[in-house]
Amino acid sequence: MSGVDWVDVHHHAYHGRLADALAARGVTHMAPGVPVPRWDPADTVAVMAEHDLAAVVLSVLVPDAALVLPDAAALVRQTNEWTAEVVRERPERFGLLATLPLPDLDAALAEVAHAYDVLGADGVVLPASLADGAILGDPGLDPLLAELDRRDAVVFLHPNPHYRCSCTGASDFAAAVPPPLVDFVMDTTRAVANLLFRGALRRFPRIRFVLAHGGGTIPFLVGRLELARTWVLPGQDGSVGEELGRLYYETAQSSTAAALACVEAVARPGHVLFGTDFPFMGAAVVGQTRREVAAHRPDIGAAGLALFPRLRAAARR
Template identity: 45%
Template sequence: MDAPARIDVHQHIVPPVWADALAARGLDSGGWAIPAWSPRSAIAMMDQQGIATGILSVTAPGVHLGSDGAARDLARAVNEYGAEVVKDNPDRFGHFAGIPLPDIDAAVAEAVHALDTLHADGVALMSNTHGRYLGDPGFEPLWAELDRRAANVFVHPAQPPMALLPGTPAPLADYVFDTTRTALDLVLNGVMSRYPNVRVILSHGGGFLPYAAYRFSGLTSTVVDPDRTAEDILRDLRRFYFDTALSASPSALPALLAFAEPGHILYGSDWPFAPQAAGTYYNSYLGTYPDFAPGQAEAVNRDSAEFLFPRLAR
């Protein structure tokens, strides 16, 4: 691309208070080290990768690290830090607010504060929080509040409640699985049909959801819940948006493009947890993909995100 134009919906921020909280507890991101980050280094990366604006979020394990009280404080500190970064560079950055699930009262309160007071571009939810997935009935008040506000919801995978494969950090394999798991949980528990105003973005091309969507729809309608048709399941699965982070490849793009609704594929980098060399690797496939329809590449890189983030529309 000749000039930075992309809107990157999957770019991470590393607030010092969050990095310190993880270090104090001996935590990382599913066996993945926490990298250095600064606004200056992010802008330098974006200029090199053709990214005009990065929508920032904290990655797994999110802001709830064990204690409800500490999670409330950490979420507020993380979100205020992100808001200041955006305030200093409003054209280059946006942010998804960290939400302290599974503390539902705090989660609703922080979502309202972040959207109304800090003017966040949406909220970021982990695919599971301490083993509870996003279709959990206890999370209904949060979905109702987000639906009233037609909020953007960015779903980032977390380590599933199981042991890591030896020598295999969660981002390599388990994150793909957990994104798929929580997406299916949202659909089977009716969240996607009850709350039509929320726009839910799934990381990493939706895990393997596009590839396995017809498995989910066919088996649900014939075995799991015969009262729902396969078309009902597919309709709810297609409500998701999908980012291309680590997923713009010759094998993944055909399935994603065949499944996703028009305008539902968004650019993502996963920087800095995915290093810049990884971004270059996947951008090369995205930039040379031969089977985009007219205007489709532009939609993935920018135009579809402008619909979700109208303040960034040119």
């Protein structure tokens, strides 16, 4: 099976220089039990060769503990510059999703301009929730979403790496059940529901949201959210299914037959993308994810290339 059109849209670039910069600020973990990795582009090149991937789209989420420091905007700018260097070296293999120094809205808007107009970014990555307690979809973030909408942006919606979800257990819950297992998917779910019921998906229709990890629990909850609309938003035209169907869903940690069937029951044709969550998920998991996705949807790569046309053009050379 050829990998000519297999694009991994969930692939993280935690540069060694970034790990050092975070450590100098006292930040060593993304979440309890999840240390900041030390990534090297050669690691990704090896995984791509081993598992026949045509391209990967690189992203970084900076932990909250660093984003609340006075030099957060400078650290984010440097991180995006480091990733852009990697992309320039292999433009046919790597894409760039720029990170933003949220919750500083003005700095985030400045970084959007720099990412697109200077670095040639393919999109941005946004956390589902912010260090100041805001959730993606809150009205205070409308200026950022408006600018991304103006740019027809691809926005990778990823759970906050340092997030605590108060609804999933007692104060010691994270010690027993690491946040990536439950809290992360709930963080994504809450953000998508907030975007939906606050009307942000309708106000900013040109943003192409890509939901990490199969959309959290959103595909499973579509029917419940549709019923809720009858009393939360009575009389509004359209349906929850239609609005959620135009979002994109990627397969990292969501590649079992049951999970993919649930996602495909919601997503429009062409809106299911391949993703792996490397390097947090190692090479063996990348291979397992690829095999599971290929068994269910062998043509999935076309969707990734359609969403990232620069990589599509490179793949044809």
